[in-house]
Amino acid sequence: MLTIPKWKVYTIIFTCLISIYLSIPTLFPQIADSSLKSAFPANKVNLGLDLRGGASLLLEVDSKHYFSEQLESSVEQIKTKLRMEKIGFEKFNITEDYITIHLSSADSIYDAKTIIYNIFGNTAQIEANKNVLILSLEQIIKSGLKNNLMAQTQEIIRRRIDETGTKEVDLQMQGDNQILLQVPGLENPEQIKRLLGQTAKLSFHLVDDSVRLSDAANGKVPYGSKLLPLDTKERGNFGRNVLVVKSRAALSGDMLTDAQTTVNNGSAVVHFKLTSVGSKIFADLTSKNTGKLLAIVLDGKIISAPGIREPILGGSGTISGNFSIQSANELALLLRAGALPAPINIVEERTVGPSLGADSIEAGIKAVVAGVILVMLLMFVFYGLFGMVANFALLFNLLMTIAALSLFNATLTLPGIAGMVLTLGMAVDANVLIFERVKEEVKKRKNPLSALESGYSLAFSTILDSNLTTILAAIILYIFGTGPVKGFAVTLTIGILCSMFTAVSLTKLIIAKWYRTKKPKLLML
Numbered sequence: 115m116l117t118i119p120k121w122k123v124y125t126i127i128f129t130c131l132i133s134i135y136l137s138i139p140t141l142f143p144q145i146a147d148s149s150l151k152s153a154f155p156a157n158k159v160n161l162g163l164d165l166r167g168g169a170s171l172l173l174e175v176d177s178k179h180y181f182s183e184q185l186e187s188s189v190e191q192i193k194t195k196l197r198m199e200k201i202g203f204e205k206f207n208i209t210e211d212y213i214t215i216h217l218s219s220a221d222s223i224y225d226a227k228t229i230i231y232n233i234f235g236n237t238a239q240i241e242a243n244k245n246v247l248i249l250s251l252e253q254i255i256k257s258g259l260k261n262n263l264m265a266q267t268q269e270i271i272r273r274r275i276d277e278t279g280t281k282e283v284d285l286q287m288q289g290d291n292q293i294l295l296q297v298p299g300l301e302n303p304e305q306i307k308r309l310l311g312q313t314a315k316l317s318f319h320l321v322d323d324s325v326r327l328s329d330a331a332n333g334k335v336p337y338g339s340k341l342l343p344l345d346t347k348e349r350g351n352f353g354r355n356v357l358v359v360k361s362r363a364a365l366s367g368d369m370l371t372d373a374q375t376t377v378n379n380g381s382a383v384v385h386f387k388l389t390s391v392g393s394k395i396f397a398d399l400t401s402k403n404t405g406k407l408l409a410i411v412l413d414g415k416i417i418s419a420p421g422i423r424e425p426i427l428g429g430s431g432t433i434s435g436n437f438s439i440q441s442a443n444e445l446a447l448l449l450r451a452g453a454l455p456a457p458i459n460i461v462e463e464r465t466v467g468p469s470l471g472a473d474s475i476e477a478g479i480k481a482v483v484a485g486v487i488l489v490m491l492l493m494f495v496f497y498g499l500f501g502m503v504a505n506f507a508l509l510f511n512l513l514m515t516i517a518a519l520s521l522f523n524a525t526l527t528l529p530g531i532a533g534m535v536l537t538l539g540m541a542v543d544a545n546v547l548i549f550e551r552v553k554e555e556v557k558k559r560k561n562p563l564s565a566l567e568s569g570y571s572l573a574f575s576t577i578l579d580s581n582l583t584t585i586l587a588a589i590i591l592y593i594f595g596t597g598p599v600k601g602f603a604v605t606l607t608i609g610i611l612c613s614m615f616t617a618v619s620l621t622k623l624i625i626a627k628w629y630r631t632k633k634p635k636l637l638m639l
Contacts, residue, residue: 117567118626126619130510136517159519162284162527162601163296165475169303171295172288172462173271173310180263180456185213188233188249195229213249220245260290266455268293273451274309284525286596292461298525303463305444313413313457314448316367318399319359321407321419327354338362342409345417345435357416359409364399365392373449375442376432382442384433386449393429401425410435412445478531485535486512493542497549503624504545507616511541514612515605529602537609540584544577544617552637562637566629570622577618581610 138145139158145151163170185208192215196203202218203226217226223242230240230249241248268285275283275297284296297306322339335341340361344354369392376385388396399408400422410418410433418435437445489508493501515534519526552569560568585607592603 118623122619123623126623129514129615130620133510133514133517136520137513140516140520155520157520157523159516160523160525161298161475162525162530163298164528165478165526166298168296168298168465169300169306170297170462170464171303171306171310171460173293173295173458174461175264175267175291175293176457176459177260177263177291181211181259182208183456184259189213191233192230195233196226199225199229201226201229211250215247215249217245217247223247263455264291264293267458270452270454271295271310271458274447275306277447277451293458303465307460307463309444309448310458310460312448313454314367314445314451315413315453316370316449317363317411318365318396319361319363319409319411320399320403321409322358322360323406325358327356327358342411342414342416344419345415357407357409357419359411359416363411364408365395367449367453369395370449373446375439375446378432378434381434382437382439384437384442384446384449385430386433387430390429393427396429396431397425397427401427478528481531481535482512482538485538489539489542493545497545499628500545500549500552500625503621503628504542504549504617506624507545507620508538508541510620511609511612511616512538514616515609518608518612519605524604525601526605527598527601529598530605533602533605534609537606537613540610541613541617543580544573544613545621547573547576548617548621556637562634563629565637566625570618574618577614581614585610 136155136157139154139156143158145154160166189206189208192213193203193206201222204216204218206216207214215226217223223245226247227240227242230247234249239250241250264287268287271293272283272285275295284294284298286294286296288294295306295310297303300306319342322336325334325336325339329335335358338361339358341356342359343356365388369389370386371389372387374385376383404422404424407419407421409416410420418433420434433445486508490501490505493504493508495501497504512534515537524530548569551573552565555565555568556562588603588607588610592600592607595603
């Protein structure tokens with residue numbers, strides 16, 4: 115008899131049942147709107163941009179701005195250290211790649227270099243010329259900073275889009291400083307563009323009331339302070355369009371843990387909560403500066419400057435700024451998602467209409483159906499009853515592929531459908547190898563049982579080798595390919611793994627059951 119251990123029989127049956135269960139939400143989407151939806155998994159195969167329609171934005175990250183900010187931060191550290199060591203300097207010049215330091219005396223060159231090396235370690239390259247130091251970062255360090263910049267930007271973009279309730283976002287790196295964002299089902303990308311158009315870098319600064327505004331307007335801003343513009347809606351509260359604030363932020367937005375929109379006295383405000391460290395800093399800040407103004411700065415603009423009436427010890431506060439409900443919601447969303455490390459620009463925008471997606475879906479379904487029918491017809495013509503068994507396994511292969519994609523909540527695109535069609539054509543290859551091997555054994559005048567046993571056992575190594583080479587090719591496509599190629603590689607790999615299971619295990623189980631029932635004297639192949 116064809117020997118199949120009981121545990122393997124139960125595994126095959128269980129796998130088939132689970133595949134049916136997982137694929138139901140995808141094959142019958144109307145269930146999601148019925149009273150039965152709680153009985154089935156929420157995961158299903160999502161349709162990509164080319165099938166469902168939506169918005170595609172090509173984003174460019176301003177890496178020059180990021181490097182400039184990093185260098186400016188480094189300059190502040192160097193200035194502080196030089197002052198502590200009482201080393202005089204005349205000016206600092208900052209470019210994209212260099213910091214040029216003009217010292218008051220050439221005698222301080224050695225001490226200044228020591229300070230810089232203590233801050234940067236071996237990552238800095240310093241050239242000295244009389245009383246001038248030129249500091250540059252090694253290229254490998256800049257490459258590392260750029261990689262971190264892109265990874266952080268990609269994650270924050272994903273969080274911002276997810277906060278809007280859109281969970282089927284596709285983000286892909288394009289070149290060195292570009293990110294391709296695709297949002298299926300989004301017909302109006304204006305909200306997304308508004309969210310991405312803001313860096314959302316929040317900070318809290320004490321207002322410097324010791325400086326007269328007329329002096330500040332003429333450039334007489336003391337060291338440690340700076341002039342910042344007021345948001346348009348906030349100008350009426352002060353009768354001016356600028357305020358002088360302390361340069362050093364008393365608290366930064368990365369210490370926020372949550373931000374939600376609430377209504378206070380009929381106006382929309384944003385209520386925020388701080389981390390434990392942020393709560394201590396905020397409590398100390400408000401305790402020591404009661405009666406002063408605290409400017410809340412978003413992307414270099416003061417959106418609110420409330421007075422500190424009493425110490426705030428609870429680790430939370432409110433941002434008011436004549437917000438509408440929509441603008442307050444967007445600000446809260448941006449604060450929850452985190453600040454972008456650098457500004458991003460939209461360099462290309464495309465919208466795919468749903469009608470084009472519907473045509474693509476229809477064409478894809480026709481291709482799959484035509485492929486299945488042709489393969490099943492050929493298998494029946496060449497192998498008769500055994501061909502029908504292979505056809506049954508082929509249907510389960512399609513079902514298992516859909517179930518696997520649903521389990522991982524994958525996104526299906528046109529190249530993915532192409533991978534499925536190709537898999538269906540390849541799925542019966544294993545059965546062809548088995549059945550041809552069985553034919554050879556029958557020609558050697560072996561009895562039906564021996565022929566079937568030999569066919570499955572001897573063909574297995576060939577099936578494994580041929581499928582493994584295809585899977586390796588798909589893995590290489592996934593590693594080095596872009597979005598559409600990755601989708602093709604994923605569906606191809608899943609389809610091949612499923613075909614190895616259905617062609618070898620499922621057909622063997624069915625044929626073994628048939629043989630025990632019929633006990634044929636001759637195999638008709």
